[in-house]
Amino acid sequence: KPPMLKNLEQYLPYLQGFRDFLTSHPDIRFSACTTRSLAAGIRIVELAGINDLCAFEGGNVIYSPRTSQAYSLVGNESRFADYRDALRVLQDWSQSLRETDVAYRLGVKPENLRRLPDRKTVVTFEILPFDAPPRTGYELWLVLQQYFLREDVERELKQGKLKVNPSKGAFDIQLNITKSDAVEHILAAYGLSGDQALGIGDRYHSDLAI
Secondary structure (H helix, E strand, O other): OOOOHHHHHHHHHHHHHHHHHHHOOOOOOOOOEOOOOHHHHHHHHHHHOOOOOEEEHHHOEEEEOOOOEEEEHHHHOHHHHHHHHHHHHHHHHHHHOOHHHHHHHHOOOHHHEEEOOOOOOEEEEEEOOOOOOOOOHHHHHHHHHHHHOOHHHHHHHHOOOEEEEEOOOEEEEEEOOOHHHHHHHHHHHOOOOHHHOOOOOOOHHHHOOO
């Protein structure tokens, strides 16, 4: 599980092993479903040799390695039509946030707070350093609620269209869509049912839905 693209070299033997496994099972479709952004995960998918539909940003972004095309699950499926306004609200709010202001209210130096810029449907803050963050994602959520949360964002949260996920050293606010929604979309695209699929994960809180 490579943490960053620049560190992929040491994982290439494992990724090659995965490619060999996929090649030896041509009758099985393999997909990746991750909370990573498309920009951060696309190279891993390519090196692993995965050619079937994949999901990024917790299921919100669907990507086809065969065509190199990506699309939003919310924008593609009518069952999520009510979430489209929530996504626009989230993106607009994200653009209004200044990291220096948030860091000041959180009581940390600007270099200790980083917002990941490559995520399109998730607002993610990381509190650095990873091994010993000076504040937690739970504390950051309290600060955002007290000083920065707009009424329209709060409304979408109350309606269940947005959700928050604080942790020890990070904080996410995103559409209330899970990897399970993405898996259902991918299965339907290939005409498969749930009993024809196997989900494998390494994080209880984010992979249980699969």
